[in-house]
Amino acid sequence: MPERASLSGIGVCPGVAAGPLIRLAGAPVLPPPVPVGDAGAETVRAYGALAEVVADLERRAARAAEATVAEVLRAEATMAGDEELRDAVREHVEAGADAPHAIAAAFGTFRELFAAAGGHLAERVADLDDLRDRSVAVLLGLPMPGLPPPGHPYVLAARDLAPTVTADLDPEQVLALVTEAGGPTSHTAILARALGLPAVVACPGVLEVAEHTLVLVDGATGRVEIGVDEETVAAARLGSAGSVGSAGDEAITGPGGTSDGAPVRLLANVGSVRDVPAADRAHAEGIGLFRTELLFLGRTSEPSRGEQVAAYRDVFRAMAGRRVVIRTLDAGADKPLPFLHQDEEPNPALGIRGLRVARRRPGVLTTQLAAIADAAAECGAEVWVMAPMVSTLTEATEFAAAVYEAGLPKAGVMIEVPAAALRAAELLRAVDFLSIGTNDLSQYAFAADRSGGDLADLLDPWQPALLRLIEICGDAGRETGKPVGVCGEAAADPRLAPVLAGLGVSSLSMSPRALPGVRASLARYSYTECRRLAELAVVAPDAASARDLIG
Structure with missing residues (x-):
């Protein structure tokens, strides 16, 4: 690779960092086979x-x-x-x-x-x-694979990063992440956001860069500059203190909103009560996505109603006085759980998953709703319930009826399928709110597998077609006076936040670490400016052009 070059990937966690590039060590090499006696x-x-x-x-x-x-x-x-x-x-x-x-x-x-x-x-x-x-x-008898220990801060490059590697990252040593594979919804992206590290995925050529070469990584634009000088490195480290999502944004607290006071509720994504302290530290106004899958993982039998009540109650109590949007079990053929005993499907991503599990196992949903209602009755949180993978008005209507029958006051659906987005107005006549899951909505809208690094550009949340689907939902929310939120990874992008607000999104839910940057970004724009940016982004020719609207 030339001494000076520029690579391009998909930025998945904003921020700018620069330093020497170090590649992740390779896997252990299998020795020749040996005979087995016993x-x-x-x-x-x-x-x-x-x-x-x-x-x-x-x-x-x-x-x-x-x-x-x-x-x-x-x-x-x-x-x-x-x-x-x-x-x-x-x-x-x-x-x-x-x-x-x-x-x-x-x-x-x-x-x-x-x-x-x-x-x-x-x-x-x-x-x-x-x-x-x-x-x-x-x-x-070899050491388990792990991070290189160069003894100084560095930019980590790899083909892809497993969760075990990302979990060991020390943000004081690892300045940024760049991977050759992966996409906006990969584990690398999700964990980079949780750790607050600038990250670029789907970046071809990064593994051809010589180790210790000085590089600059822009986690917002996806740009990786190769062969920068020491002055650039020093400037990047100095400038990061004032960038969007930096520590300087921690001083901005209070409810989310634009500079002229238009509210955009800022919420946290959680998986258990362990996540609540981080949400509190980030001044989350509530929880916009309480994932319930953790309770079901790896089990050969369904968790009892009592077990579920205990898990939900812990979170509801910790969020007393605030809204908690809890998602019913988001699992199925593409996220297999042993106790469901599901048959293999030709294309699991298009199969029995999310709310569709209730078609074969209605008791799982009934028990979960009853447990949520029991837990909510004991706590002071404002509990809303939403279903994943809703495609039709009939599904939305039946789910809302089940929620109300369980004694819960608010029923909503996730917009992850283009068919649901296109009928957002009709859905909002049957339910109380919508929550847009941009990860799956991108996958289905662009017929692009979320795991395919070669198609990562199609999964860019700045894609105008995706923004148009969000706009349809936002317009429906304005017309009906009902909330429309985003809880996909797009909600964590500070640069995209004003565009989403302009599209009619009334709440954003994200990893707690992303909240300060998003709050600060929204506060820089008036609602009129947000509407104008949204209008331009939706008609932009491509994702890169839409992103360039935000300086």
Whole structure:
């Protein structure tokens, strides 16, 4: 690569950072196969390695400072302890493979299945690769894969980053992240936002950059400048203190809104009560997305009504006096849960997932709504309930009826399917609010798999077609006087916040770390300016042109 060059990717966490580039170390290399004399003992050895990886992940989840990181690590531990994986390992050992090769082969089989499935499962391929490498390292007596320790701050480059690697990042040492693969909704993107690190994904050529080359990373525009000088590095570090989303924005508190007082409620995304303190520190006005999947992960039986009540009650009590929007179980074929016992589907992302699970297992939704109602009755929070993957007016109407029958006052639906966005006005006559999940809405609107790095540009939340779908929802909200929020990753982009407000979005829900930057960005624009920016962005020729509207 030339001494001075510029690379382009997808910016997924705003901020500018500069420093020497260091690549993530490669995976452990499998030695030549060895004969297996005792298949039973070799299977036990392989199981022991998997168990050690699970235990390590659970320990790290327990001490993780960020609840989002802890949630992802626990999900990966569940994958490593999966019974089907263990069965596959045993079968490979019985066929003559030694433990390291049996584990590699078993993970390889699941890797192919996940990649072929697309959608959420394909996004987990990097997780499988990481679990394989960690298990093999245990068997070979090697250190588990981890971050390089150069002894000075650096920009980390990799093909992709597994959650276990991202969880170990020290923001004092790792200045920014750049990956060759991944997309706006990958684990790299999600965890970078949780940690507040500038990040660029889907950046071809970054692994060809010589180590220790000075680079500048712009996490908003996706630009990576190669071969910058020391003065540029120093200026970037000095300038980051005043950038959008920086520590300087912490001084701006209070309700979200434009410079002339038009309100835009700023809410936090949480997965459990562990996330609430971070939301409080960021002055969240409530919770716009309470994910309930964590309670269901890795279980062979559905959590009881009592278990669910306890988990929901903890969050509701911690948010007494504020709004909590809780999402019913967002799982199914593309996010498999063992207790659902679902058949394989040709295209899980288009199958029985989200609210559609109730078609086959209505009792899961009924129990969850009853548990939410029980917990809400004991607490002082304003509890709203929404369903994922709603496509039709009939689904929305039936869900609202179930919510009201459970004794809950507010029912809403997520807009993740273009068909729902196009009928937003009709939906708002059946429900009380809409919440736009931009991650899935992008995927379905552009027929672009969220895990496909080659298509990451189509998943850019600045795509005018996506903004047009959001505008349809915002207009419906204005006409009916009902709230329309965004809880996808787009809500965490400070530069996009004024555009979303101008499109009619009345609330933004995000990782708590993103709240100060979004609050500060909104406060820089009047509502009239937000409307004008939105009008221009929707008719822009492409995402890059739309993004250029914001200086």
